[in-house]
Amino acid sequence: MAYALQQIINGVTLGMIYGLIAVGYTMVYGIIGMINFAHGDIFMIGAFLSLMGLTVLSALGITSVPLALAITLILACGIAALYGWTVERIAYRPLRGSFRLAPLISAIGMSIVLQNFVQVSQGARDLNLMPLIPGGFKVMEQDGFVVQLSWMQVMISVTTLVMLAIFTWLVTKTSLGRSMRACEQDIKMATLLGIDTDRTISLTFVIGAALATVAGMMFLLYYGSINFYIGFSAGVKAFTAAVLGGIGSLPGAVLGGLAIGLIESLWSGYASVPYKDVAAFSVLAIVLIFMPSGLLGRADIEKV
């Protein structure tokens, strides 16, 4: 019981990170119908920017951890958003209106470019960060097994929920969100109503990149170690989460992320760690067989 609870806590934390990245995938898919394979690498860049930010700030003598985290988060989000904007501008926008696979190939190329850029500029080895938020508290104790909830896990969950709340408000209540949803449903009609669709798409990438950066920072703080390759595995997991939740559905992305996180963590806890990815992807396969549009995805009903 206690052991299961611990695995669930770990799984939820992991799932939150996946969910934040998955939102970026699902949002871009919803609006322009492509999978932005470079999104995982924006997450990785976000993690590197956070590491740089924290290092620079501590060198500047800012010792207050919350202050350093807040400054870093804002700066990293801003710079990574610029990356997201640039990727869309140079790799996807020129291909808009060409055949469907073209931007997909371009996305894979962009992913390789970003990975190699970081590998060359930052080196290929793991970079480490001292744990910034140590400690935690005991949730319960049973048969000598102590269930720990670390402050880090609390912070990750709270930050993620706050980001998702802001994001949900943005999409459902603001004019920008409405025009994003309009573009998602009928981009030509949105143009006719005077919505600058190119700008809306750019902003979608910017927002997605900012969320991925938050995830990158959480990943850095949680694991304390990053390299240029983390974007690939996290990206594939988050993409899986988006598909599992129903690609195009924002709550689905978060739900899918939590599901993948929990499956991974419970499987690691009870079965075998090396096979955790097999478990996650098997669940994806099974769900897609029985629910082809994912957990919360809308089935495409064509009126005839």
Add this chain to the structure above:
Amino acid sequence: MSTQAPLLAVANLTMRFGGLTAVSALSFQARSGEITAVIGPNGAGKTTVFNCITGFYRPTSGGLTLTRPDGVQLALQSLPGHRIARTAKVARTFQNIRLFAGMTVLENLMVAQHNMMMPTVIGGLLAVFGLGSYRSKQRVAIDRARHWLNEIGLLNRADDPAGALPYGAQRRLEIARAMCTGPVLLCLDEPAAGLNPRESDELSDLLMRIRGDGCSLLLIEHDMGVVMRISDHVVVLDHGKKISDGTPTEVRNDPKVIAAYLGEGDEDEETPAGAEAAA
């Protein structure tokens, strides 16, 4: 009529698709404050003209000049898509319904006012943080949406998904949404299609009210009852060419128009009957 420049001047408009000439050297004018109807048998090129006006197609040749009430002249054929609504203030609806079905009725009307609420990225960013004039603009936008909901009789359905409305209500909502962009010219592609007689009467009244509010209309319509009743000016197309142009009475008595409708064995059975009924 007044001597000022026409609201929309179509000059020598030609649109070719490969070897097919859909519209050939078409010229007509839509004057400010009038309802101009474009009629013609199926395949005459009416929708192609609309698609050129609203930026869906780039005309092969010819010009589309819009003169805004403030005197600014714009060449529609060279404006990017979203500028047609934003700068030229031309709005349109389609033959088939293109509402944002997953959004609520109110949201459909709010989307159309996006530009007035967030003209710039900076303004958009400020709005995210609740700064700037966003709040007051939002209030204005909601008021305008409410005004149009009232006009089309859907005030009590504001929070329902647009896709859940009955067909006739969706048609009216499309018109309301187009009006929320604040157009000077509203282009309607077969607004009465599929409406029952009572609904098309209501539609005629709505269109007359829109004209009364100062917005000019350009209308493609097969329902001759509607066309003859509300139009100030009718342009008849056949095979991509203009065959007649004048008041409803003039057009109805034009032998070329009668030939185009009756002579070609078109499947538009109700059209001549409707024309006579209106006479």
